[in-house]
Amino acid sequence: METKTLEEIKRACEACEKCELCKTRTNVVFGTGNENARLMFIGEAPGQKEDESGIPFVGAAGKLLNKYLDAVGIAREDVYIANILKCRPPKNRDPLPAEEDMCIDYLRDQVLAIRPKVIVCLGRISAMRIIKPDFKITAEHGKWFDKNGYSVCAVYHPAALLRDPRKKDEMLADMIAIKARMDGEDA
Numbered sequence: 545m546e547t548k549t550l551e552e553i554k555r556a557c558e559a560c561e562k563c564e565l566c567k568t569r570t571n572v573v574f575g576t577g578n579e580n581a582r583l584m585f586i587g588e589a590p591g592q593k594e595d596e597s598g599i600p601f602v603g604a605a606g607k608l609l610n611k612y613l614d615a616v617g618i619a620r621e622d623v624y625i626a627n628i629l630k631c632r633p634p635k636n637r638d639p640l641p642a643e644e645d646m647c648i649d650y651l652r653d654q655v656l657a658i659r660p661k662v663i664v665c666l667g668r669i670s671a672m673r674i675i676k677p678d679f680k681i682t683a684e685h686g687k688w689f690d691k692n693g694y695s696v697c698a699v700y701h702p703a704a705l706l707r708d709p710r711k712k713d714e715m716l717a718d719m720i721a722i723k724a725r726m727d728g729e730d731a
């Protein structure tokens with residue numbers, strides 16, 4: 545199978561009408577960052593600010609993610625950030641399994657184009673799709689899995705940390721381990 549370029553995948557997303565979310569989107573939120581990133585983050589779906597700007601993780605959750613990147617010495621420009629869904633679900637409801645099924649090939653193509661060393665799922669929904677359907681975020685965040693040669697783990701979704709700041713220490717520890725893995729050390 546031929547690897548598509550990010551530009552080709554983006555064009556396909558922008559023309560996509562596979563599910564109903566195309567009718568309510570303001571912008572497709574394709575993904576942003578370094579096209580040769582060693583580290584790729586995968587969130588769930590765009591929220592309001594992302595739908596308005598076309599850029600993932602620019603709202604309150606994104607600002608908190610930026611703080612963690614800063615704290616562990618990762619530049620946001622060096623990573624790539626995308627979501628399972630490229631269009632915002634109305635009122636930020638959880639993605640429907642059928643929507644994920646229709647959108648997931650775009651993400652698969654993005655991963656193949658970028659070939660990151662490390663993939664980090666942001667939150668339970670992303671982890672259940674990328675790592676395993678019965679993923680338990682409280683018990684398994686920060687744990688490493690091998691998926692087709694990629695080092696994959698999940699961390700709490702930054703929006704969950706905004707709701708429950710008691711999880712912030714665990715998030716910092718996970719982010720430190722992610723930085724070490726990205727740098728090629730064992731953590």
Ligand code: URA
Nearest residue numbers: 587588589590600601
């Ligand atoms: N939450 C997500 O999962 N993705 C975004 O892009 C923004 C908020």
